[in-house]
Amino acid sequence: EAQVTQNPRYLITVTGKKLTVTCSQNMNHEYMSWYRQDPGLGLRQIYYSMNVEVTDKGDVPEGYKVSRKEKRNFPLILESPSPNQTSLYFCASTPNQGGNQPQHFGDGTRLSIL
């Protein structure tokens, strides 16, 4: 089954404790991205990757890192999480950046930073 898998689904942690949210897709998509979703602000792009070893900042990249060492995986790293990064996070993939293909989203990761 074609899917985007995120882990963990839920995480409560404390300020400053490094964490990684994993994302994996099995559709051989080139383009992957991370979004955060907050009430009243909608989906905002954090980082995106057009292919292996190619990443770029989205609208809200501060406090986040990503890597794309393999085509299928696109982890999101919070080196020193802070309470303002408490949010619902989504990973998405699509065959290319062009916008003429649908995005496939994971089920989300709800992060709470205390």
Place this chain on the structure above:
Amino acid sequence: SQKIEQNSEALNIQEGKTATLTCNYTNYSPAYLQWYRQDPGRGPVFLLLIRENEKEKRKERLKVTFDTTLKQSLFHITASQPADSATYLCASVGGNTPLVFGKGTRLSVIA
């Protein structure tokens, strides 16, 4: 900067009626517009895509229009059902810019 806006935060309609959701864009000309459905706590799910040279696209009870003069896309659900209750997001791409999402419209279909 390019903006995409869904004017209604929430919309309530009676079962069986047609729901119409609006998406407006400013400061750019998107080549494509996409519509997604999102249920609480879940990721958005793709519904329909319409190209700038298409006026209308249909899929079962869903219809999307794209009016480049009004800079607007309308999303219609005919014969709405309580199961259609969800948040609907529009999204667009202009040139080489990444996909930008509207904030969504929460639709409630009342039986």
